[in-house]
Amino acid sequence: MRRFAELFEALDGTRATGRKLALMQAYFAAADDADVAWGLYFLTGRRLKRVIAPGRLRAIAAGAAGIPDWMLERSHAHVGDLAETIALLLDDGNAVPSERPLAQWVGALKALRDADEARVAERLTQWWRALPRLECFLLNKLLTGSLRVGVSAGLATRALAAAIEQDENLVAQRLMGDWQPDAGLLAQLRAPPEAGTIASQPYPFCLAAPLEGEPATLGALADHLVEWKWDGIRGQLIRRGSQHHLWSRGEELLDGRFPEVEAAAMALPDGHVLDGELLVWTDGVRPFGALQRRINKQKPGLKLLREAPVVFLAYDLLEADGADGRAMPARDRRARLEALIAGHGGDATPLRLSPLVAATDWQRLAALRAEARSRGVEGFVLKRADAPYTRGRRRGVWWKWKVDSLTVDAVLVYAQAGHGRRSNLYTDYTLAVWDGAALVPVAKAYSGLTDAELTEMDRWIRRHTVERFGPVRSVRPEQVFEIAFEGIQPSSRHKAGLAVRFPRIHRWRRDKPAAEAGTLDELRGLLEAVRSAS
DSSP states (O other), X not given: OHHHHHHHHHHHTOOOHHHHHHHHHHHHHHSOHHHHHXXXXXXXXXXXXXXXXXXXXXXXXXXXXXXXXXXXXXXXXXXXXXXXXXXXXXXXXXXXXXXXXXXXXXXXXXXXXXXXXXXXXXXXXHHHHHSOHHHHHHHHHHHHTOOOOSXXXXXXXXXXXXXXXXXXXXXXXXXXXXXXXXTHHHHHHHSOGGGOOOTTOOOOOBOOEEOOSOGGGGOXXXXXXXXXXXXXXXXXXXXXXXXXXEEETTSOBOTTTOHHHHHHHTTSOSSEEEEEEEEEBSXXXXXXXXXHHHHTOSSOOHHHHHHSOEEEEEEEEEXXXXXXXXXXXXXXXXXXXXXXXXXXXXXXXXXXXXXXXXXXXXXXXXXXXXXXXXXXXXXXXXXXXXXXXXXXXXXXXXXXXXXXXXXXXXXXXXXXXXXXXXXXXXXXXXXXXXXXXXXXXXXXXXXXXXXXXXXXXXXXXHHSEEEEETTEEEEOTTOEEEEEEXXXXXXXXXXXXXXXXXXXXXXXXXXXXXXXXXXXXXXXXXXXXXXXXX
């Protein structure tokens, strides 16, 4: 536990990628296999299922600290993070670091799920008083399932591969999907390449980098494959061992949720893996909102299957006849994919081919890009025709050339503390637009400002707080931000009657008074414009 706590603190204190890599590699090299597995589990963004509800945790902490509930709430509001608040309140400065392994602490936390309330309070109080502040903080983060570490899963994988002297791509592939953080994990990762992977395991996804300059800087258009950028769920469709599996890019197994796609997969020959997009498709592609009706349905009913039929639009072939084809040039993989779909899918089935976009030059392609929203897509993906299928976001392989974002000016009405290194700053904002004389929340945003701007806003928020609701502060409606978002759709779950997709702060409108911010009618107009275009 001590080693992982020290690693967590060191990672939180640096932005240098090389330094983070070295820190993780040193941890993996020194820890035993069980601790390596759990350390990797947390570093790659996975979390324990919450052991105790925050309300119950606050009550136990107040009792352990000998303070009334309201005082703990005030302390929490000031600090901004419950785990840190408890660690500060219970720190007497005399505790010694724990040599108990991380894996054993995880086991102890899991055991609390079956304990009665008195036992939970007794154990937590004992641990809080015995651990130094940093380890107490980490324990609370694990306890609540809210641990966030400022490293990417790819960087953690790279560090582990270096520590165990194994090929990075092979380690990344073996960590795809559902793996268990136990001592046996390291044996699987150290196995030679010929040992292979399990039949249901997907490949690491190739990701597109945003195109920031003019597309002509990429070279000749003829050297690229151009496809529409679809607004669906990225996934891999696997047909191996006479079985089929469907994985999302988030490494979630989707088996059973899209039975029409899985039935089509059964027509594929064994030993094939396709990369593509799940979309609702009737007379054409439907907006993402239609797909949302299907996402959380483990077993969709016949009515929903008829109203929102899903297709898998394939755009790459990663494995054919049991052989990994990712090293082949994109144009060759595409030719093999076209032949596969022609023989085992097609437009009359749920297994279809993502079409290539034909244009004679970049200027003509730019004109087609202007039609993206009317086609229900987000722009283009530009794939270098001679490039292999790589892992992660490697610049120069795939580029995404998206349409310009939608924007609206909105007023800051609520603020909440961030996470990780931002846990002491109010960085998570709720923004609203005018509906007559009232402000109606329409988005939550926590990215887009510089560190200096965030610090300035934090000071402003603390000075202009109107009310407090636990960790949330309402503020004077004076600050205006232009927010950018990728889409807009009706929503019965939101007071505004609509929801925006992927909102983020585009700029701080210091020049604009709150009275001149955007309106709900303005957003409704954007919604109608998007609808009419499609």
